[in-house]
Amino acid sequence: MRTRVDFLVIFLVGFLLLGSCFGRFVVEKNSLKVTSPESIKDVYECAIGNFGVPQYGGTLVGYVVYPKANQKGCKSFDDFGISFKSKPGGMPTFLLVDRGDCFFTLKAWNAQKAGAAAILVADDRAEPLITMDNPEEEDAQAQADYLQNITIPSALISQSVGDKIKGELSKGEMVNLNLDWREALPHPDERVEYEFWTNSNDECGVKCESQIDFVKNFKGAAQILEQKGYTQFTPHYITWYCPEAFLLSKQCKSQCINHGRYCAPDPEQDFSRGYDGKDVVLQNLRQVCFFKVANESGKPWLWWDYVTDFSIRCPMKEKKYTKDCADQVIQSLGVDVREVEKCVGEPDADADNPLLKGEQDAQIGKGVRGDVTILPTLVINNRQYRGKLDKGAVLKAICSGFQETTEPAICLSEDIQTNECLENNGGCWQDRAANVTACKDTFRGRVCECPVVHGVQFVGDGYTHCEASGAARCELNNGGCWKGIKDGKTYSACIDGLTKGCSCPPGFRGDGVKSCEDIDExxxxxxxxxxxxxxxxxxxxxxxxxxxxxxxxxxxxxxxxxxxxxxxxWSFVWVIILGLAVAGAAGYALYKYRIRRYMDSEIRAIMAQYMPLDNQGEGPHHHASQGNV
Known part of the structure; x- marks a missing residue:
């Protein structure tokens, strides 16, 4: 027992030294909007609990109940004959309880069993908001078999906000509020970047089991999102370093590699049996290296297969948590074992390991993101996810990180969100005849945006008006313009030369959209x-x-x-005939004249060869010398 305590002290010191220089823990928050009564109507901040299922990207409307008995929620409400279940068609109930006397998770579990839709915990002291987390003590974890069954969202509110709500309830006022997670995570563009901080250790109780189950369940969705380019995923592993004063201690030597630079706690928290912390560090490093090699080959999603297969084939309980078993899994996935080992390097070297050094640097919070101190942790678009590590809950959080209208199909499925366009077309413009609507379903709700249909762009406000524009607009529902057919004639108010708008054709007047009336010229x-x-x-x-x-x-x-x-x-015809006759005679005379001149020149040329003409003189005669041949 003394050895275990000594190591926990060293472990804590190493953690504090690592985080105290740079980082900070950030409390992730969502909005609490009180809609009535008027006296406390406002928007307040509340801290998202690190259990249950926050409704990332969505909202939840309800009314507040503060119980007369069991106000801290530490006992089952069944013992007091109290139920918070809503009647059919009624508003959901938000249970307000006070902080203190028991774990936050137990309060949430009791509230859920009693039928509450969400739990609000009012702080009992004037302080900044904190993150409600699962119990850390081993005994408490063992007793809390309900932890993975909490599904309602939870929020911690400040003491002052709690007092305001209680004050109005004491007057008999009904307090209505809206829990809003739509802006809990940023959603700047059409790709979500997320990190999963995990651990290869499978002997740390409930948390280790939950993260292994999560990897197995979420693997399919994660790989589809990654392969289609919707997400960019990076796995990470927390390590600590051993304080310099303890480098030569038995604890640091058994828990650390690279001369105390990278450490992990003993899996069983018992140095006399099982695997050591350095075994965990090495396997963590091997998983990081596997991802690096797979990513460089263009297949980063293989990490999910490796971690899943390793947890199944190489568990600590069966004494298979070894390098040989890991290598077999790597080979089965078609990844080069030699490249992975080259990346792992020499664990006994008194030097930094580039990857593990990078992991320690990444633990430190930067910008709006705080330090990563809780395992497991998801960081989505540089903000830490809070809540149950569950496939559906995490998928909702990732989906809330996409910019509206860019979400993949998996985010718009019925089990993830409600399609608001199905009811009254979401209040947006639509043309039933052409089956065209401006309502676009998004993960957060819907947007009214004029659509593009078969290459034709509609323009307008999206709510009351959209009209086709562009060269091809008349081919689609006649551009939304009037069209009439009568007595075999067809007229249209859609003009191809116009990029938008409708104009009644010549012979008609009207708005060009609903009607064009014939003009009686x-x-x-x-x-x-x-x-x-x-x-x-x-x-x-x-x-x-x-x-x-x-x-x-x-x-x-x-x-x-x-x-x-x-x-x-006829006069005009005779003029034309006379003109043609004159032109013909003139042409014939010119032709005869030119023929005559041509014949004269030819005859003169022939006669000149045989006799001199009057205008030609006698030229000299030349004789060839007989000697010049």
Whole structure:
């Protein structure tokens, strides 16, 4: 027993030295909005408990009950004949209890058994909010077999907020409030980055068992999210270093590697049996190295297979928690064992191990993220997850880290969230005829955003109005514009040349969306204005005619005599014929002239070869010398 206590002292000192220089513990919070009564109506902060199932990305509405008996919630409410179950159709009950006398988890368990939908624990002292955690004592863990069965969310509220609520309840006022986790985790973009701080030790009781079960259950979802690029996952392992004053002690030598630089507690907390802390450190390092090698090969998701298979094939209880067993698992997954061993390095070297040094540095909180001091811990988008390590609860938290409308399909399934677009279309715009809606289901609820359908972009506020825009808009439900068919004619208010909007075609007037009415051009005197003209209105147009022996000319909006037009037409034809005849005669004369000149030049050239002409002189004669051949 003395040896165990000595090591716990060394272990605590090493932990404090590691964390005190840089980091801090951050309390993760969500919002508590009191909606009535008016006197305390406001938004307050509350601390998320590290057990139960917080509704990350969602909200929970209810009313507060402060019991007259068992106000600290340390006993079963059945003993007092009290129930907080809501009647069908009634609002959920939020049980308010006081801090003190028992574990936070026991208060939550008793509240859940009594039918409460959530538990609020009012602090009993004026201090900053703290994180309610599971009991750490080994005996308490062994007795608390209910820990993994707590499913209601929990929150710690300050003493002052608790007093305000109690004061209103004492007056007979009904206190309604809204627990809101929608902004508990940041959601900046379409990818979630998360870390899982874990341990290869399988002999640490309830927490070790819960994290192994979590890895097995969450593996499938994690690998799908990672393979499709929705998430970027990184595993981490907490290590401590041995204080310099104890480097040569038996405790540090058995619990640490690399000369006291990287340590883990004894799995059984008994130095005389079983595995040592350094065995845990080495296996943690091997798991980190496996992830590094798998990640470099483009398959980081294999880590989930390795950790799952190792826990099944190489448990401490069966004395198989060894390097040989680990190597067999690595080989079975197709990863190079030599690369993993090269990464592990020499555990007896008096030098830093780059990976474990990086793990210690990563434990220190940076920015809004606090130190990692609780195992296991999930860090999602640089904020620590609080609550039960359960597949459904963690998946909800990861889904809340996506920017709205970018969530993968797994986050929109019925067992994860409610599709608010199914009821009254979420209050958004919709065109039932074209089966087009502006309601987009998201993990947090819904957004009203004009959609893109078959390449056609709709524009508008998304709530009361959306209209198709772009070149192809008329092909989709006629761009949301009016369209009419009558007497075999079709008219549309959707104009291809316009990127948006509707305009009644010529011959019609109206808004172009719901209606376009035919214009009676005859009645409005916009056509057939000549004295002899007769106007007949048609759907979308008109027809003009002339009385008597007259013919209507539309381009001049006039009536002319059919005979005049005929005379005029024949005169015009004779002019054309005469013009063509003159042009033909002139062309023939030119042709004859050019032929004659050509023939004269040819005859003269032939005659010049045989006799001199009047205009040619006699040229000199040349004779070749007989000697020049």
């Amino acid at each position: 005859c009645k409005e005197k916009t056509a057939c204005q000549c004295p002899e003209c007769k106007c007949k209105n048609t759907w979308g147009s008109y027809e003009c005619s002339c009385s008597g022996n007259l013919l209507y000319m539309q381009e001049h909006d006039t009536c002319i005599s059919k005979d005049s037009k005929s005379s005029y037409s």
